[in-house]
Amino acid sequence: MSLYRDTGIVLRVQKLGEADRIITFVTQRHGKVRAVAKGVRRTTSRLGARVEPFAHVDVQFYTGRTLDVITQVQTIDAFGAGIANDYQRYTSGCAILETADRMSAEEGEPVLRLYLLVVGALRALADGERDPSLVLDAFLIRAMAFAGWSPAVNECARCNDPGPHRSFSIQAGGAVCPRCRPAGSAAPAQETLELMSALQLGHWEVAERSTGNARREGSGLIAALLQWHLERQLRSLPLVERKGVQASGSDVRSAGSAQ
Structure with a gap:
């Protein structure tokens, strides 16, 4: 089992099976990463709120055969709290996340500048200034x-x-x-x-x-x-x-x- 760690922004979440989700990140060192959060849809999961769109997190993965698996998540910035309660900021934030997803098409390809642009834009939206x-x-x-x-x-x-x-x-x-x-x-x-x-x-x-x-x-x-x-x-x-x-x-x- 190969472990690695990175910081990233959650761009998108997709349901997988009955209790899992596929989480798409744009990360600082590994570019786009798609990984499975196991059991995250259960009410007892401690990861659920940490891997929602707009979350800026420190995340640990281990390498799987097809998709990597998330093992640990720590919140760095909860941008969603300052964005989701305002429709204008929320829709602008969604457009930012979708654009970042489209522009980081190759998984594993470093996109440091794009990652920094996303973090800066979401921070500006959350601040509301x-x-x-x-x-x-x-x-x-x-x-x-x-x-x-x-x-x-x-x-x-x-x-x-x-x-x-x-x-x-x-x-x-x-x-x-x-x-x-x-x-x-x-x-x-x-x-x-x-x-x-x-x-x-x-x-x-x-x-x-x-x-x-x-x-x-x-x-x-x-x-x-x-x-x-x-x-x-x-x-x-x-x-x-x-x-x-x-x-x-x-x-x-x-x-x-x-x-």
């Missing part, structure tokens, strides 16, 4: 940079000509100059591009001064870019509540249809 919509969009745009899909905002995505540029193409990967502009490109407001740049760079004072229109337009562009690269829809994004921004799944579709 920032707008959950901005926290989500900052996570998504930085997660794309981790995957090598960082959108061009301050330069042309095709020729690298310095901006600002008025056109934006999802297929091209961001802002485009007049020479490189594909047919059907969107024309977001300059404030929207400034907001996206601020979210990339962590300039929160700029992001928090942005208007509702810029946040709505930026959220649509960021979500459309992410789903273009992932080549699939994220189920949680249309459910995200964006108070005062009035964004929904239709914003994602309209941003994508502009291409």
Whole structure:
């Protein structure tokens, strides 16, 4: 029996048999790990509350034939307590977990930067000091940079000509100059591009001064870019509540249809 230990965030849980669950983590050293928590659905289990989504835990595994098995769990941060009681924060958190799950597709492949992004985003949601919509969009745009899909905002995505540029193409990967502009490109407001740049760079004072229109337009562009690269829809994004921004799944579709 080979034991190993790591810290991670619980991304997803699935039922297995009558009393077990498969727990999916994104971990600090081993990337994505899927492991069985035996007997966790029994009322007498001491692990149940420690392996729920949003939990930040120190966990010990032993290596199994197909799935590893969880033997010990210690809670580091109970982010769920500060997230689950607010629908806006909860839906934003679910979108963060689903994105992390999709972006760490290969089990065992180290994804340290993604792990740190997830921990930071969930901590910001749980603290409640920032707008959950901005926290989500900052996570998504930085997660794309981790995957090598960082959108061009301050330069042309095709020729690298310095901006600002008025056109934006999802297929091209961001802002485009007049020479490189594909047919059907969107024309977001300059404030929207400034907001996206601020979210990339962590300039929160700029992001928090942005208007509702810029946040709505930026959220649509960021979500459309992410789903273009992932080549699939994220189920949680249309459910995200964006108070005062009035964004929904239709914003994602309209941003994508502009291409």
